[in-house]
Amino acid sequence: MLVVENLRVVYANGAEALKSISLKAERGEIIAIIGRSxxxxxxxxxxxxxxxxxxxxxxxxxxxxITRMNGAQLRRARRHIGFIWQEYNLVERLSAxxxxxxxxLGYASPVSSFFGYFNAQHRAVALQNLERVGLLHRATNRADKLSGGEKQRVAIARAISQEPKILLADEPVASLDPELSVQVMTDLARVAREVGVLTLINIHHVELAQQFADRIIGIAQGKVVFDGxxxxxxxxxxxxIYRFNSPVAAQPLAAH
Amino acid sequence: MNNAIDTHTATDKNTAIDRKLQEVETLRATLLRPIPRFSTRGVLVMLTIVLVLAWSFSGVGPSATNRITSFFDPFIAVGNLITRMLPPEFEIARSHNAVITLFGVEVTEFQITRSTVNLFGNEVEIGWPPIITAVFETVQMAIVGTLGAVLMALPLSLLAARNTSPHPALYQVTRLFLNFMRSIPELVYALLFVAAVGLGPFTGVLALAFGSVGSLTRVFAEAIEQIDPAQVNAVRATGAGSLQTFVYSVIPQAFPLFISYAIIYFESNVRHATILGYVGAGGVGFLLFKYTGTSDYDNLLGAALVMVVAVTVIDRLSSRLRQRFI
Known part of the structure; x- marks a missing residue:
């Protein structure tokens, strides 16, 4: 389903963000990607x-x-890639x-969606996903009136409404308190399993990663150091993954 | 007895649940509607907008003196005007007495007289165009006028900002005074100052300063109101006096905005200053008055083009300057 081969990224300033990343993932997997900032x-x-x-x-x-696409092809491909951001990135002045x-929008006609018209099928998909995350009662509320947890749930519903082949979540719960983090992660994992979408989650909390993911990939210094x-x-x-160059971790070893 | 009460509350609960389910179903149905149902309120709002527009158009439509009888007439009229403006011309002064001074000391003086040269078979007049002098004068007026407005706005804004005003009554009085100042346009100030101090660019400077001090004070005061009070408290907590607190916590926070607003007002004053010459308060307005009065539309377009260049250059320079302060 997803194949990443020898991925290397060097930024314009010369920084090497990824040295060589290779991984394979199948439909329906929930994979947590952990590693230091x-x-x-x-x-x-x-x-x-x-x-x-x-x-x-x-x-x-x-x-x-994905790497050999022009602008139009990439736009069409992105339709099938759901993205969930740390800061939710909802359009604050629009309703949930x-x-x-x-x-x-990737499926709706450009002309009619310009005038705010979505046909009943599109609306049915959106409504179903909003109910999946338990937010039907908040449907008509403006996004800026929702709490952080509710915003991230709306963001999950938005991503799922794309009917994606893959769902990417970049630190989805880093802005939430521990209690809400668990709830939102529960919703994210449940919805991903319900629709059977391949999900990659970048996450700092190792405990949450272990609790909700089927598989964990550890990245350190631009390389995969754990996959299992x-x-x-x-x-x-x-x-x-975390303490490869830390003298604090090395000290007990030296003492032995 | 007990049983009766229990069944009663149970049926109550059931009807409550039923109502809730009903509500959920209505909500689902509304969300699924591709075209939202027209609400009475929405229809009334639309109707009001249509009425207001109809009323506005009815009051300002073309009258008999506008010589507009068909749909195409306005376009023909504008087309005529444009053909009368082309090609643009630049008036050349018969002789211009150029005096270069440095800090009030005259360095040199010379005459630029109009002469005709033959350029590729065309007769071209060269010399000093008065529009250049007028544009420089306009910029000078805008600079000095804005400076005057800033100097008046700085102390006034302290009184007009809620968090620095010494007393709520003084705050209200200042705001009232500013509203009064603001409700009079620059052109009216120019007319008043022409009557008071006579013709010339200095009159324009006064008009610009008094014309912009009202709104400039308001934006300065809002800049002061936006500052972070925690920083002010931290300085006050060190035992600093009120003036010291002001200089070390209020000013550093509001300063970039002050500079930014002052530059924006300078830009708008350049544009406002162009009109003041119409009433004899200096700048390019006098030339525009002369050209429109004599139907000299070629020269009018020439003057307008020079002003476009000047305003563009000023906008670019000042926005670059402003970015350094933000």
Whole structure:
């Protein structure tokens, strides 16, 4: 379904965000990507969405090569790539329902959607997804009147309404308190399983990653250093992902 | 007895649940409607808008003196005007007495007289166009006028900002005074000052200064109101006096906005100053008055083109300057 091969990204300022990333993922998997800040997690997601052009390597989604697309092709491909942002990025002045309907824009006619017209099928999809995240009662509220957890749920409904082949979430709960983080992650994982979409989640909380993902990929210094089941995430693996150059972690070893 | 009450509350609960379900179903149905249902309120709003528009058009439509009888007449009239403006011309002064002074000391004086040269077989007049002098005078008026407005607005804005005003009554009085100042347009100030101090660019400077001080004070005061009070409190907590607190916490926060607004007002004053010459208060307005009065539309277009260049250059320079302060 998704094949990433030898992905390398060097920014214009010479910084090497990704050295060489290779991974394969199948339909319906929920994968958590963990790693330190600056390890290249966000860069990887941005590459899959075509927001960032890789220096080397290929990304193939459902047989289509994302890295070799022109603007129009990329727009068509993005229709099938749902994205969930850390800061929700809802259109604040539109209602929750309208925000979810924006997920249908890739399918709706440009002329009629300009005048705010979405046919009953589009509306039915949006409504179903809004109910999936339990926010029917907030449908007519403006997005800026919603709480943080509700905003992120609307964002999930919007992404799912794209009927995506892949769902990318970049730190979806980093702006929420621990309690809400669990609730939103529960909703995200449940909805992703219901529709059976491949989901990649960048996440800082290792516990949440272990709780909700089927598979965990650890990235350190632009390389995949772990790829396996949550249960295999041992202390030694965590050291490789998070404490590869930390003298604090090295001290106890020296003492022995 | 107890049983009776229980069944009663149970049926109550059931009807409540039914009503809730009903509401959910209506909400679903509304959200699924591709075209929203017209509400009475929406229809009334639309009707009001249509009525207001109809009323406005009825009052300002073309009258018999406008010589507009068909749909095409306005376009023909504008076309005529444009052909009378083309090609643009630049009036050349018969002789211009150029005096170059440096800090009040005369460096040199010379005459630029109009002469005709033969350029590729065409007779071309060269010399000093008075529009250049007028544009420079307009810019000078705008600079000095804006400076005057800023100097008046700085102390006034302290009184007009809610968080720095010494007393609510003084705040209200200042705001009232500013509204009064603001409700009079620059051109009216120019007419008043022409009557008071006579003709010339200085009259224009006064008109610009008094014409913009009202709104400039208001935006200065709003800049002061937007500052972070925590920073002010932190400085006050060190034991600083009220003037010290002001200089070290209010001014540093509001300063970039002050500069930015002053530059914006300078730009708009350049544009406002062009009209003041119509009533004899200096700048390019006098030339525009002369050209329109004599139906000299070729020269009018020439003057307008020079002003376009001047205003564009000023806008670019000042927005570049403004970016340094934000």
């Amino acid at each position: 600056g390890a290249g997690k966000s860069t990887l997601l941005r590459c899959i969405n075509g927001l960032q052009q890789p220096t080397e390597g290929e990304i193939i989604l459902d047989g289509e090569n 329902m309208s925000n979810v309907l924006t997920g249908r 089941a949550p249960a295999d995430l041992t202390e030694g693996v965590m050291d490789r």
